[in-house]
Amino acid sequence: MKAKKWVGLFCLTVALLVGLVMAFNYVTDPFGAFGDPLFQWFSYDETNNPRVAKISYLDTHHEEYDSYILGCSSTSSFPTEAFNQLYDANFYNLIMYDADMLDCEKIARYLIDHYEVRYLILNVYIDNGITYDEESNNLTKNLHYQTDPDTSALSYYSRYLLANPQFGLAKLKALRQDTLLPQSFDVFDEATGVYDKRVRDAEPIGSLADYLEAYPVFTDYPQYGPYGLYQTENCMNSVAAIRDMCQAAGVELIVVAGPVYKDYFQSFDREAVVRFYEALAQVTPYWDFSCSSVSCEPRYFYDATHFRNNVGEMMAARIAGDNSRWIPEDFGVYVTADNARAHMEAALDAQPLQASEISAQVPILMYHHLTEGESGGETISTEAFEAQIHTLAENGYTAVSFDELQAYVYAGAALPEKPVVITFDDGYLSNYALAYPILQKYNMKATIFAIGVSVGKDTYKDTEYAMTPHFSYEQAAEMVDSGLISVQSHTYDMHQWPPFEDGGDALRENILPLPGEGEEDYVAALTADFTRSRQELEAATGETVDVLAYPGGMYSTLTQWVLETLGVRVTLSTNSGVNTVVRGLPQTLYAMKRLGMDDSVTSDGLLALLQQAYK
Amino acid sequence: MKEQVLNILTELCPGIDFEHETALIDDGLVDSLDIVSIVSEFMAAFDVELSVEDLQPENFNTVDAMVEMIQRAQG
């Protein structure tokens, strides 16, 4: 080969290889830098770089929104749904991890210049006083060139076209592992822009001790520091710039300081913290949630720098003046330059909410079938049952309904001093014939979980084998009408009994997916099953069905999430124990623990079981 | 004089056929250390002054060249 030919071939080869890399990066677009032309998988792209991918996403979706929420990662729990209702707007949450106020300023300018913007909610977080104008990685933490006057299109495109192809390969790999629920590679919710916290939000919560054991991070503070808040002035200059551009464009700006876990403040000099918020108030009045009794309670946080979505909903309710929802007194204050210092001095001394103020210990008793004949196993004799109910009444226990528990958690309603919940699984006729009269006698509320397919039946549906008789819808309606009994769901037909049912491999013994069942199919099946169960029950009793006892006590995160979306607010497992129910935390009503009851539980035994709740 | 030069060379760098080699430096048989040893020895033995400028390969490639260099230095 002649040298000239060699050189030509070399140039061609290099161009070809580099071209291949560029084409691959363009097509896979793991950062959403080119609008993700092939996959449109923005929840993945935003995980790699929210600053870039969200702007790309808005490029084609901005017409769906007219208002925006801006800020660093703690902004994620500003719930768009609640703010949509509050302002009658369509919010998109532009949270970007590690965003500093310069990022916010540049993006705000871009939004106002290019899109229709009615409201802009800006979250000012204490970390914004630490860093300003930092770009620690030019692939994952830089801005989209359209929003950043300091980045040229050339450097932007060459950077992403020539990025390491491993990013694209990782995306292809993730594509095969993608599930309905978020994983570490797709933590964003495309439609709202928030961190997709479905997994953490489906997680049952109980006592503080259990929570701290599961998330030891809360006890680690202060970890580092003290951090200096040296960027306070720069940060506030950017806030002022955002304020001015909003004013000029007729955009309503709502500045909010979201909740910070209280121990995190120990990483800073106290006076510097006060000055930070004071400086903010001098620029603009704002809603302060930064430090309050909420900040003292770990269970209101995912981790020390991220408060829960439920807390975000409380914020929206406070701003809206909505009193139907439970909110701690000291949570949320409208701060102006006049009251800033006094408020912050007091806020930083916020005291934790007393356990008795926000939480209640709630034991739940679990019964199944009653008999006047031979008892054993889960089947309890009528005498033993009555003795147990007698013990409850005699010792000052008040049976409560799940409605009352929900009212406690959501609206902060009171609970009686010694609450207890009585439940029956499966919906046996004996519940109606034997238990109901006794409950009436002692005026004790109870909840029965009926399996839809066996209501009113005494044979298995496919095989006509005899089974323990179940009460009918009429009987259910009669009990509900008494005001004492609630009949809720134990699924329609996801509690099958293999020896007596047809269905081969597709038998659903419990609510979990069948082996090898795809996620989409499973979700459809579960949705159809529960919807039918609810429809038939509601049609018969007229009572809202929003409680479900998991057949066999089995459940998964996916199950819990699907049921939540279907409107189920309480689920019950068969794990043994007493529940800690917490105001403002619906997760304390998930997969609740129950105490299994049978003949062997004596009066003293029952009291001992219940006593552990009040230690 | 050639005799004396040869004696010095053989003592300092044994095992090299100085009489017949014509490219001692160019072939790498004699390195800088040897050259300096040789030159110092020449200066001591013949009482001449040699300088760095004399350390050119062509002055050391053959025994005759070395002899010539010494004679030049003797003036």
Place this chain on the structure above:
Amino acid sequence: MAFTSWSFLVLAGLTVVLYYLAPRRFQWILLLAASMVFYLAGGFQALVWLLGVILVTWGCGLLLDRQNRRRKALPKDDKAGQAQIKRRKKQIAAAACLLCFGLLFAMKYWNFTVGLLPSGLGGHMPRWDFVMPLGLSFFIFQSVGYVIDVYRGKVEAQRNIAKYALFVSFFPQMVQGPIGRYDALAPQLTAERSLDWRNVQFGIQLALWGYFKKLVIADRAAVLVNAVVKENCPYGGIVVAFSILLYCIQLYCDFSGGIDITRGVARILGIEMAENFRRPIFATSLTDYWRRWHITLGQWMRDYLFYPLSLSKPFARLGKWARKHIGGLPGKIFATSLATFVVYFVIGVWHGASLKYIVFGFWNGAVITASLLMERRFQVWKAALHIQDKSLGWRIFMMARTSLLVFLGRYLTRAPRLLTALRLLKTTFTDVRLGQLADGTLLSLGLTGGDLVVIFLGMAAVLAVEFYQERGGHVREALEQKNALVQWLAMVLIVAAVLFLGVFRTGYISSEFIYKQF
């Protein structure tokens, strides 16, 4: 502007294209312009120092040249006149050396020297806070070499300051040499050239090979080395030794790779730069090693330090004394050996301002001087053991011995400071912990098993090529003879390796680490 940056590739590419498009007599001006752009990328201040050194040495060159011509014009027998001119020349050359090495000392060694002084005294000395300009010691050595060459009458001074500036600042050599000689390099830089595709081909191939060594091998090995060699290193001796072995690989591939890139780029421009490495792995003694490793530095030291030092009056007197009092062969080579020791000591200190480099210099100087003094004894032993100098076994033994000596010295150059180096050496021999080779420790140091395989396969390829060269082979010429498909496959292989195993080795972060909060 690192060789591995896109901006360097763009600068080099543009320079090449414009160089061959430009009218011949402007070609050298283009090189000068490119060099200034390259250097300016390192900051304006650095350029000021560079221009300062250029101005001083160019000026001294001119002054020396005038004295040289005056001397020629003088009648031979005017001893007084000759002596006066000689004195004058010495003064000029000394002034140039003083200024240049003074700058080097101030930049590189001042703070270190002050730090060595007792705090009562050192505390009152001012510190030197300038950032050291890129390649300072390289261009100072190169320009001082020029001044001395003019002083010795070896070359004529360059009258055109721009052409001289190009010699000092030619951009491919600015990072790490090679230290060029004026007579060999300068005429090539200013020559007028037409495009020769073979130069382009060979230059690209050489540079590619350099990138392969640097990006695929050296940068990879560095990860493990950096993870192990540090204060309070928690690993056993075997892991430490392994990391120093990788460091030897890293250092060689990094340095020789960089030089290959330099020489490759120059070759594309038709300029042949000095060799800086000649397969040091095949060295049979530490002296031989230093003739094969960083050759241009060794030659510089030989011509401008070793020769004048060993032929200086004090050394001549010392030689006389040794001949009388020590006698025999040792007496005859005593002064030379001392000069040798000084040279290696200086080479050690040249590497940097730190106690460890002083010890490094001692180490090399001591081993080489000792072997020099013992050489005759060895000859006797060898004869007694019937060892053939040329036998393969003996050669391999010598290579292994040399490698071990180099390996031990590398503890000093790599460790952050002297004490750490000594501690690591101690660990290597007293706390081996062989088990760490197999218990997964090696894979917890930032490199995957695949990375280690790449390093060792890459190194095997380097060694195979060097073995072929050591036997007299010429890789590019041989490749040229192969058929087009083989040539193309070789090209694709190395470009792909550089791109996918080198360029794209870094910069990837798994999304789990991008968002760590969950």
